Amino acid sequence: MELKKPYYAVIFTNTRTPGDNGYSETAIKxxxxxxxxxxxxxxxxxxxxxxxxxxxxxxxxxxxxxxANLEHLTAQDRGVKEWYSWYKVRVCVVEREYDFGQKPxx
Amino acid sequence: MELKKPYYAVIFTNTRTPGDNGYSETAIKxxxxxxxxxxxxxxxxxxxxxxxxxxxxxxxxxxxxxxANLEHLTAQDRGVKEWYSWYKVRVCVVEREYDFGQKPxx
Numbered sequence: 001m002e003l004k005k006p007y008y009a010v011i012f013t014n015t016r017t018p019g020d021n022g023y024s025e026t027a028i029k030x031x032x033x034x035x036x037x038x039x040x041x042x043x044x045x046x047x048x049x050x051x052x053x054x055x056x057x058x059x060x061x062x063x064x065x066x067x068a069n070l071e072h073l074t075a076q077d078r079g080v081k082e083w084y085s086w087y088k089v090r091v092c093v094v095e096r097e098y099d100f101g102q103k104p105x106x
Numbered sequence: 107m108e109l110k111k112p113y114y115a116v117i118f119t120n121t122r123t124p125g126d127n128g129y130s131e132t133a134i135k136x137x138x139x140x141x142x143x144x145x146x147x148x149x150x151x152x153x154x155x156x157x158x159x160x161x162x163x164x165x166x167x168x169x170x171x172x173x174a175n176l177e178h179l180t181a182q183d184r185g186v187k188e189w190y191s192w193y194k195v196r197v198c199v200v201e202r203e204y205d206f207g208q209k210p211x212x
Contacts, residue, residue, distance in 0.1 A: 046154045
């Protein structure tokens with residue numbers, strides 16, 4: 001339950017503007033790109049009205065580098081201008097965890 | 107962006123078993139009950155295949171008390187036996203945050 005080495009979670013909670021406007025394509029591309037970054041650990045997302053996307057990282061440095069990634073900066077810019085009516089980003093340290101059952105491949 | 111006082115996030119990621127089996131009613135009841143607990147700050151949830159529910163708390167003590175709440179213990183028991191095929195719980199410290207736009211009332 002206690003972690004040998006704490007890791008980081010970036011919780012991105014958001015609401016969308018109406019229409020797709022290229023959002024879905026970019027969201028897929030950004031998840032793929034995030035997964036290729038140094039220090040990336042995992043990604044989880046769900047939406048039902050409210051959207052929640054959480055990325056997990058080995059270090060604060062990995063998070064800072066991902067935020068500054070050029071393609072990601074372009075996406076963040078379109079996010080503010082076109083895709084999101086509201087969002088909140090929380091950077092967290094994961095201190096303990098436990099699970100149940102077998103994780104499905106999604 | 108830096109917080110005056112760090113707070114806590116409990117990230118509950120899960121996949122459901124088929125059928126409702128009383129899940130929806132209990133989920134609504136548990137959110138209502140959580141919101142009444144000392145130290146409760148906020149609750150966010152979404153589901154699209156994967157379910158993500160995040161509760162925010164003032165302290166570790168508040169999280170421990172909520173986990174030990176009797177009605178919540180009964181719900182946790184049914185969760186393992188009936189509702190979830192998999193879940194993972196992560197207890198996190200929120201270290202910094204920023205937002206954009208006007209939060210909608212949902």
